[in-house]
Amino acid sequence: MLYRFLSLLLTSTLVCTSTTSATIDRKSVVSRFNPTRNASSSSTPMQVGNGNFAFGADVTGLQTFLPCAILSSWGWKNDSFPPGKSLEDVLSYEGVQLLNHGREVQYEFLNATGASEDQQELQQWLISNPNRVNLGRTGLAFLASPGGKVNENVTEGNLEDIVQTLDLWTGQMTTSFKFEGSNVTVRTVCAQDSDVIGVQVQSPLIAQKRLGLFVHCCQLSY
Ligand SMILES: *[C@@H]1O[C@H](CO)[C@@H](O)[C@H](O)[C@H]1NC(C)=O
Numbered sequence: 001m002l003y004r005f006l007s008l009l010l011t012s013t014l015v016c017t018s019t020t021s022a023t024i025d026r027k028s029v030v031s032r033f034n035p036t037r038n039a040s041s042s043s044t045p046m047q048v049g050n051g052n053f054a055f056g057a058d059v060t061g062l063q064t065f066l067p068c069a070i071l072s073s074w075g076w077k078n079d080s081f082p083p084g085k086s087l088e089d090v091l092s093y094e095g096v097q098l099l100n101h102g103r104e105v106q107y108e109f110l111n112a113t114g115a116s117e118d119q120q121e122l123q124q125w126l127i128s129n130p131n132r133v134n135l136g137r138t139g140l141a142f143l144a145s146p147g148g149k150v151n152e153n154v155t156e157g158n159l160e161d162i163v164q165t166l167d168l169w170t171g172q173m174t175t176s177f178k179f180e181g182s183n184v185t186v187r188t189v190c191a192q193d194s195d196v197i198g199v200q201v202q203s204p205l206i207a208q209k210r211l212g213l214f215v216h217c218c219q220l221s222y
Pocket residue numbers: 037038039
């Protein structure tokens with residue numbers, strides 16, 4: 001009996017030892033799935049964030065060409081009510097009654113075929129509100145001449161050799177491209193303990209005063 005117990009113990013020890021020695025190289029497994037891009041996506045922008053705050057980027061690592069959003073868990077707003085409608089109208093929204101197990105139950109959605117336009121507008125407002133505030137926008141400013149005005153005509157089509165990667169292990173987004181023959185590298189990260197991003201832009205165009213940053217803050221008029 002004792003022998004059998006010992007041999008069982010020995011076997012399980014051996015099994016344990018063999019499994020713990022086979023460690024997974026998590027970094028290399030995770031890094032295999034790093035997303036890469038060579039063009040902006042308006043529906044699924046590349047993002048950095050921390051779970052409460054997310055910064056969506058176009059193919060410049062910022063929001064140069066697309067108004068990608070900066071959203072948070074703490075910034076919310078209501079849109080205006082539909083034209084001619086007030087809070088009372090919203091509160092009077094009734095939805096539809098449907099038979100459920102032999103009794104009428106009120107549901108907060110409409111009978112799409114039978115609902116009046118008024119009720120549909122109110123329903124749409126209730127579906128869409130409150131919603132997250134887009135906290136701002138920041139991007140690269142390509143200057144028309146050294147220290148001159150921003151050249152609004154520059155588009156994504158003017159960039160060459162675009163490579164954008166999100167390193168899933170470190171959370172750093174790295175974007176590089178060429179503009180008029182000069183390299184530009186943008187590194188974008190998000191703090192994990194506060195809702196702040198860090199951006200590093202490297203390019204000979206900065207010393208030539210042909211590249212800058214623009215920042216638009218959200219209008220806090222909600
Ligand atoms: C961009 O990436 C797509 C696939 O994601 C690929 O088909 C295409 O050839 C790439 N274009 C360039 C210019 O590298």
